[in-house]
Amino acid sequence: MSLTTLRRVAQCGLTRNIVPSTSSGLACPIRHASTAEQIKKRLYDSSVLRLPMPTRDVETLNRRLQFRLNDRNIVGIVRLWTTAIENGVRPNAVSYDTMLKVIASYGLFDLTVKIFEDMLKMKVGDKQQGLNYVLESAAADPSLEAKAFKMFEEHGCSWNEITYQHILEALARRENVEMAVQVLSEMFEKGITPNVQSIQTVICLAAQMGMPQFAMEMAIKAERFPGVNTDQVRMAVLMSGAETMNANVVQKAWDYIRRTRCPPTEPLCVEILNTAARHGLPELARSVLEYLQESSQEIQEHHLAAVIGSYAVAGQIRDAYLALDLFKDHRVKFLPESVSGLVEVIDRSSETLDNAWDVLTQLPRPVNIEAVNTTIEAATNLSDMQRAIGIYKELPDLEVSPDAQTFDILLGGCLSISHAELGERLYQDMLSNQIRPTLQTYSRLILLALTQETYESAFSRLEEIKGRNMIPPQRVYEALVQRCVEEGDPRAELALEDMEICGYRVSTGLRDYLLKSQKKQDTANEAMAWVKSVSS
Known part of the structure; x- marks a missing residue:
């Protein structure tokens, strides 16, 4: 009932005393004041509001x-411990062990020592285990470790396997492999069998420090200790081997990982593929590729490039050529760099080039154009333009048509021998095959023109690039500027202005060249002035 309604009722004289009805079954009993203890008890017993009862016994x-401890609640643990002590609870051995375990794991040395000393005063708990917790709390701090070791002497306790475990963990934090191995050997000499954690610590430390072969040898020796060679340890060895491209370690560790179905990450797979490409291990490369497919990961260019490289380094040129079809199978865009490993193998000598050509001619028709381009590029790298043109002319027999990359590679070969006439003929062939020139095509035509005595065509090609809404590369502009400066051509300044419009900054090499040219010009001007003064 609102305040306004009450006022109206009062004005009408309708108000009456309201008394509790005794006839209704819903009559509420009269509530009397309760003591603080009664209120507190009702709150604790309430099914709606549950407040924790004070800790009054050691079991609680x-x-x-x-x-x-399971929640890693360090603040709650300290608060609970302090409150329980204030309430008169006397901790037992289990209480101290739990408390020391969590405090030591956080590296709280002073608090760990305080609780340990309190445990000794209460004459409960394991002194040896307590000292081990003190050592663990030192957290690899040499000064605190020295205090912990002194406490071992004061209490007359020797080192056990847990003590050594904490020592090895501290050495691992300091990345001291040599000392860790020495300590582990010392354990065997003293007849102390190291626990699983100690051996795992040393193996993982060696792997972490780039010693995969040593880590793997330790893992093999540790097979007599059940539980040491877990998936985590094997993965650490594999990662170390892949990072250092250790073929022996990678192959053995990868076989184990595949058997256990432990899922390696894509970046790790890339490192393994690079190892396979470096050492010529195509079976390993294909196994990694199969895993990537099985795990539904997207196959990318660098995955396939490594597979091709592994075949090439292994000397399996035919398989490397055939592996180029993987790009189409996985719908991955092919890049010129994708076959860099294969090109490096083919262009080692004329003999390797001849062998590659023989393999190429025996491939099923039609031959992949990328395989042809790879062979032509190897020939141009050897400056064997006669062989490169010969391969180009054999394209009809290989039942394949050239593409833009074919002509760009050939133009690069023409540039290496400054053969502008051949370059122009190839350019006309490109147009007759209705292949659209690329930016690289025009760039190489410009650079090729600049090698000739007359270089006017370089500027016309530059305008063609602009007409196709392409941005000329910086190296083209810098080559134009240098040639114009050499010839005293005023268009050098225009080329520099164009560079600035395109957003390029003058490189260090071009700046040094221009400064050197300016000094030469100044010297020439001074010499001419001196000659004129002497003549007069």
Whole structure:
């Protein structure tokens, strides 16, 4: 009922005393004041509001410590411990062990020592285990470790396998492989069998520090200790081997990982593929490619390039050529760099080029144009333009048509021998085959023109590039500027202005060249002035 309604009722004299009805079954009992303890008890017993009861016995303390230990709740643990002590709870061995375990894991040395000393005063708990917790809390700090070792002496405790475990973990933090191996050997000499964690620590440390062969040898020796060679340890060895391109380690570790179905990441697979390409291991490369497909990962250019490279380095040129079809199979865009490994193998000598050509002619028809382009590029790298043109003329027999990359490679070969006439003929062939010139085509035609005595065609090609809404590369502009400066051509300044419009900055090499040319010009001007003064 609103305040306005109440006022109206009062004005009309309709108000009456309201008394509790005794006839209704819903009559509420009279509530009397409760003591603080009664209120607190009702709150604790409420099914709606659950407040934690104070910790008044050691069993409750241990249960709550374990709960917070599982949650890694360091603040809650310290608060619970302090409150329980204030409430008169006397911790037992389990309480101290749980408390020391979590405090030590956070590297709280002073607090760990304090709790350990309190445990000794209470005459409960394991002194040896407590000292191990103190050592763990030193967190690889040499000064704190020295204090912990001194405490071992003061309490007359020797080192056990847990002590050595913490020592090895500290050495791993400091990345001291040599000392870690020495400590592990010392354990065997003293008749102390290292636990699983200690051996794993040394293996993973060696792997982390780029010693995959040593890590793998340790893992093999540790096979007599059950539980050491976990998937995590094997993966650490594999990652180390792939990072250092250790073929022996990578092959063995990869076989194990594939058997256990432990999923390696895509970046790790790339490193393994690079290892396969470096050492010529096509079976390893194909296995990694199969895994990428099985795990539904997108196949990319660098994956396939490594597969082709592995065949090439292994000397399996035919398989390398055939592997080029993988780009079409996986719908991956082919890049000229994709066959760099194959080109490096073919262009080693004329003999390797001849062998590659023989393999190429025996491939099923039609031959992949990328295989042909690769062979032509190898020939141009050897400056064997006669062989390159010969391969180009054999395209009809190979039942394949040239593409823009074919002509760009051939123009690059013409540029290497400054053969402008051949370059122009190839350009006309390109147009007659209705192949659209690329930016690289025009760039190489310009650079080729600049090698000739007359270089006017370079400027016309430059205008063609602009007419096709392409941006000329910086190297083309710089070559134009240098040639114009050499010839005293004023168009050098126009070329520099064009560079600026395109957003290019003058490179260090061009700047040094221009400064050197200016000094030469100044010297020439001074010499001419001196000659004129002497003559007069």
